[in-house]
Amino acid sequence: MNRSFSVWAVIPAYNEERMIGQVVQDVIPRVSAIVVVDDCSHDKTAHEAECAGAHVVRHPLNLGQGAALQTGTEYALSHNADIIVHFDADGQHSAEDIPALTQPIQEGKVDIVLGSRFLKENDIPFVRKIFLRGAILFTWIFSGIKLTDTHNGLRAFSGSAAQKIIIQENRMAHASEIIHCIAQSKLRHSEIPVTIQYTAYSLSRGDSSLKRTFQVVGRLMWKKLFAD
Amino acid sequence: MGIQIFATVISLFVLARAFQKYKTKTIKLSLFFMWSLFWVVAIALVWQPGLTDRIAGILRVGRGADVISYLSLILIFYLIFKVFIKLERMDQDITSLVRSMALIEKEHKDHTK
Numbered sequence: 510m511n512r513s514f515s516v517w518a519v520i521p522a523y524n525e526e527r528m529i530g531q532v533v534q535d536v537i538p539r540v541s542a543i544v545v546v547d548d549c550s551h552d553k554t555a556h557e558a559e560c561a562g563a564h565v566v567r568h569p570l571n572l573g574q575g576a577a578l579q580t581g582t583e584y585a586l587s588h589n590a591d592i593i594v595h596f597d598a599d600g601q602h603s604a605e606d607i608p609a610l611t612q613p614i615q616e617g618k619v620d621i622v623l624g625s626r627f628l629k630e631n632d633i634p635f636v637r638k639i640f641l642r643g644a645i646l647f648t649w650i651f652s653g654i655k656l657t658d659t660h661n662g663l664r665a666f667s668g669s670a671a672q673k674i675i676i677q678e679n680r681m682a683h684a685s686e687i688i689h690c691i692a693q694s695k696l697r698h699s700e701i702p703v704t705i706q707y708t709a710y711s712l713s714r715g716d717s718s719l720k721r722t723f724q725v726v727g728r729l730m731w732k733k734l735f736a737d
Numbered sequence: 738m739g740i741q742i743f744a745t746v747i748s749l750f751v752l753a754r755a756f757q758k759y760k761t762k763t764i765k766l767s768l769f770f771m772w773s774l775f776w777v778v779a780i781a782l783v784w785q786p787g788l789t790d791r792i793a794g795i796l797r798v799g800r801g802a803d804v805i806s807y808l809s810l811i812l813i814f815y816l817i818f819k820v821f822i823k824l825e826r827m828d829q830d831i832t833s834l835v836r837s838m839a840l841i842e843k844e845h846k847d848h849t850k
Contacts, residue, residue: 546839566843570835580836584843679832 514592514615518587518607520563521577522598524721526552528710533561535604536596537595544584545598546577554598569621574662577684579676587672597662603704613699620652620670621691621698621737624663628702637707648685660684663703670696682728712725744783748776777811 518540522529529545536543545558549571566584568577576594578595585593592611596602606624613619620722626633626641641660648659662684666674673694678686691698745781752773759807782789789801798804 520793564843568835568839569842571830572832572835576832580839583836584840614751663788676803679828 514611515588515590516589516592516594516607516611517580517588517590517597518543518594519581519585520545520596520598521574521581522550522554522558523546523548523571523574523638524548524550524552524554525598526554526557527552527599528600529554530557530561532596532598532600532604532619533558533563536607537562539604539607540594541590542579542585542588546581546584548572548574548577551638557677566576566662567662573680573683575676575681575686576679578683582671582676583667586668589668590671591668592665593668594665595662601706602663602706603706606663606701606703607665609701610663610703613701614665614667618697619699620667620696623657623698623700624661625658625700626661626703626705627657628700628705631705632707633705634707644685648688651685652689654692654698656688658700659688661703670694678728680728699701741783745780747782748783752776 516539518536519527520532520543522545524634525532533543533545543565545555545565547555547558547565547567548669549568555565555567566580568580584720590612592612594606594607595606602624603654610622610624611657613622641658644659645656649655664687673689674687676683676686691694738762754768755764755772755776758764759766759778764772786801789804791801793799793804798807
């Protein structure tokens with residue numbers, strides 16, 4: 510960890526009592542602080558995260574992952590975070606990727622670093638791979654930015670970039686929204702290879718790929734047609 | 738004649754309800770005017786069905802009943818769109834409120850530690 514930079518990890522969590530303690534413990538040595546945003550879980554997620562050493566902000570209503578990321582980012586920025594890392598709570602990300610993610614920002618080369626599971630060997634389930642490839646194409650058409658992985662939750666922002674990207678998509682469409690914001694704000698960005706561990710637990714979390722795809726496409730079409 | 742009286746009574750009932758809601762400030766004046774216009778036109782068309790044929794002739798649609806169908810469809814789509822916009826705004830307001838509550842609660846907890 511570079512001591513001159515205050516690196517904050519933002520972890521959105523919903524009913525993650527099984528994994529959150531372990532995830533926080535894995536991430537803590539690689540960052541300055543962690544904020545877990547408990548999105549109104551029904552279990553002991555908040556308690557487990559706090560015991561493991563994280564700051565815990567608790568939504569009194571379930572808003573979704575995008576909203577939780579924005580809340581955590583605002584909390585980290587209010588504590589003078591220089592770099593903000595988004596990290597998933599289900600244990601599919603590897604904390605070992607964090608230094609490589611923050612390094613280009615610390616060196617001032619880019620404003621945002623996005624993790625990509627397609628830049629290294631990852632055992633990605635076939636159906637998920639198909640949907641992810643479709644998402645890459647869709648995001649390219651909508652935002653004009655061609656990436657190798659658009660729906661990877663592991664990413665890092667400089668403090669100033671995080672202030673420019675205001676996530677308004679409360680649920681899963683936030684990943685495409687972030688890329689759209691990067692394109693609009695003309696922020697410097699790069700991709701680095703990261704590890705994604707598809708465990709039975711991580712695969713059991715969240716909605717099906719098909720349902721998620723329809724939701725994301727619907728939201729983006731709606732925004733493009735009426736809100737932009 | 739029976740159906741015309743029935744439709745008029747229903748329209749007048751809805752108009753009265755709209756007026757009541759306007760008086761209690763549940764709806765705005767603009768919305769009250771819009772609804773009033775809609776139901777007054779509906780009453781006029783019920784008693785003068787030939788009017789729709791004349792409008793159809795001007796718009797080159799064919800039959801008067803078709804004009805009503807098309808206009809109803811446009812109106813329904815417009816209302817759905819308005820409801821969606823309103824829901825979207827409410828969603829954003831709730832998000833801001835929940836976020837503020839969560840952050841204030843956390844700051845309060847930090848200070849009392």
